[in-house]
Amino acid sequence: MATYAQPIATRRRASGIPTGRLAMWWLLGSEIVIFGGLLMCYLLFRHSYDHWHVAASHTNTVFGAVNTFVLLTSSLLVVLAHQAAESKQGGKAFIYLWLTIGGGLTFLMIKSVEWTMEISKGYTLPSNLFWSFYYTAAGIHASHVIAGMVAMAIVSFDVLKGRNLQRVELVGLYWHFVDIVWIFLFPLLYIAK
Amino acid sequence: MEWMIQSASTFAGDIDTLILVIAAFTGFWLLVAEGVFFYFCWRFRKGAHPKAMYITGEKKEEMKWIHIPHNAVLICDVIIIALAIKVWFGVKQDLPQADETIGVTARQWAWVFAHPGPDKKLGTEDDVESLDELHLKVNTTYHFKLRSDDVMHSFSIPTFRLKQDAVPGREITGWFKPSKAGTFDIQCTEICGIGHGLMPAKLVVESEADHATWLQTQKSG
């Protein structure tokens, strides 16, 4: 593949929007429909079973809130990374990206502590429908967090060398999306009791 | 429809009429569309029409050839919808007062029918249960309570034009009124596993007297 040349296709811009950003928006669109479907199911169930608040009252709001804070902070960090990349400061962007990844890691660590606690209390995936949704939705979300972290790690090394700086914006977009999904999950799973 | 499959319930005729009306409307349009289509294919074949015309189809007088049929189809649609809803309402939404109620339970892979005994009430001592065989009195309005023990099944009596899915965890009520005595098929029309094809049941529609005798034999037997 050494001889592989970027096709001209990749450089055209008939819509006026850079191809990468365009594709990222479509990707996010398709992700939104997936999460939308899942949350729709959750809401339908929640609506038809009023005993769910009993199960929901056992979620740990403090952990959820801390995690919301962690994710929001990391979103801020990725904005800073984007700004650094815009001004062509690869090294700075690199550091911010890794700080963002650190945010993601914190999020996952808190999450795993929280899950360990829930499981030790006996609330597992098959316990009942509420907990099934709790783990499924948060689990799919967590897998997106991991995917975002991996993407940022890959991008960061290019960025350090000053290449493909525009990709910082793309992972940033993705990270904001992950963040927004959480903003929906948090009230649905933790606050509504 | 009668020539393909006999109709043995009071609403079968309504459904058949609806089918015929739809067949008339769509059949008309199908014939028109296909007729015009084949005529064009023949009329404008290269041998007969070597030089093609230039028509953009964007002008008003050209578009009317699309818009007029389009609006006409819309009118047909409205009629079809109105009739369909009317029939649907009669069969599925508006349940007439029942003379008797039966219980129908589907399971992998059998039908269990609960007939009310002589007291004509379901859920009492004298109920008669039977497996894969349902006995009904002609000209009696029935409600059925449909349940499933395991997976989705569907309770279908083609000669009644009746069909209703059985959903585990729910009890679904429907109605019918047999209008003709005879022996008919009951099918399961929702795939329910290996034995889905092995879920036939027999429906016997009989006179009041025969029905009483049958109940009696079930009791003693």
Next chain:
Amino acid sequence: MAQHVEAASGHAADHDHHHQSFWSKYVFSLDHKVIGLQYFFTGVALGVLGALMSYVFRMQQSFPGQSVPGFGYVTPDVYNSLITNHGTIMIFWFAMPVLVAAFGNFLIPLMIGCDDMVFPRLNRLSFQIFFLSALILISTFFVPGGGFGGAWTAYPPLSAKAAYNMTPWGSTLWVVAVALEFVAFLIGGINFITTLMNSRSPGMKMYDIPIVVWFIVIASILFMASVGPLVAGAIMLLFDQQLGTAFFDPTRGGDPVLWQHLFWFFGHPEVYVVLLPAMGIVAEVMVVFSRKKLFAYKTVLFTAIATGVLSFFVWAHHQFISGIDPRMANVFTVTTVLISIPIAEMCFVYIATLFGGSITFSTAMLFALAFMAEFLIGGVTGIFLGASGSDIYFHDTYFVLAHFHYTFVPIAIIAVFAGVYYWFPKYTGRVMNETLGKIHFWGTVIPFNLIFIPLFFLGASGDHRRIYSYLLFPDSAKPYLQDIRIFATYALIVALLVQVVFFINLFWSIFKGKKVDNNPWLANTLEWSAPSPPPHGNFAVLPNCYRGPYEYSTPNRAKDYWPQNEPV
């Protein structure tokens, strides 16, 4: 957009036939044309498998209990898994990859005058995931318990519990395979959409884009917008199967009907996802062989969009009698019957395109015309089902079955053949043999009608679906009904045998077909200005676009066509 700059620094220059190994050229290629071919041949191979399955189960149904020649005895569980996988394969591993992915990959860059997709690597990844999913699906036949037999709709609780479906491996792998296939098409779809939006040839405006490209991209968008909830549903079903959750298990608070909503919310738009590319192919072929401008280009485009939008509001017409609130059926009857309006309009426009044309009946054109003639039948029979009142009777009978084969076969087989005969010269620089082509045409279309017209009749007489032997049902076991079933099966065997002619023609023509120049049909769209077969990089100089794609028989011109890339 400085075109000369592009050409100088171009892609083609980097690809002056340096040595490529077989692997990097055909297996791990990044070239959109090769990926298109991979999709095509994988899809067709699975399509043939699906068609052979239909032979086996139709034989069983016609001669219950007898050994099927070439297969053996068909037990009820084998029957169920054959029809399930026939349906699944035909839709997800034949119609989708061939119509959307193969034609999309081949046509989009060529028709918009560009050298490749915007994300060649994603493109390859999409095919690899797709291929993996196909392998997983096929593997289900060899795992303990055998292939999944709960119908392609996979309604729980049957699909959710091994105790019910008795295919512990088959059902899980089936869900995994379908989910992976969705991922492959999501990736592919993003690629198609961005490529069309960004990499059009300079000068190609909205209404200069060929209809088939539009339709494939609209189909990709429809797919993307409808599949999400089902992806979530597939995960939920997988958890139900393997991790003991109860999303769809009514005994523990779940709701089995929820799956049906998720499935059909996707399932109905999905039928237009395959319809639109087929309609697009037919449009391209029809204009070229009738030398006519497409009648009312914009109307065609808007009807497609209207169909797409409406298709999100009709899903419950598959569930009229499934225990949903009966009042809901009324709403869905209205939307369903109204969807006939944009589609009727589209059909009328196609017919109007023929008016005043000068029609040559080449094989490609015959298939395109046959698509129109047959699809109308499939379409109008949908109205019988969309009307809730009559669907009470028709639901899950062979009438439904005949309805959707009258749509699917024209779409996935007849229109695809039209496309194959039409674009074959671009792929190979040769044309397919017309005599064999015509034998193949009549030998496919006539038996096709002879298979499915009898099935309409059987359905109206009360035959229900997914039954491996009707002899257990006294009303359905009448000898004349059984004779009709056998007749349909014989017609199927003829149809299958005739396909041999096609494959002979295909492979013979690849090597020995008559050589032709770059634009044998005298067509306008940009792909015909590329060399045949197009090299990696497609065009020697990437073309500019000066006009719409359908300028045929324009007045005051010597030639009756006017290529999009020809300067005024």
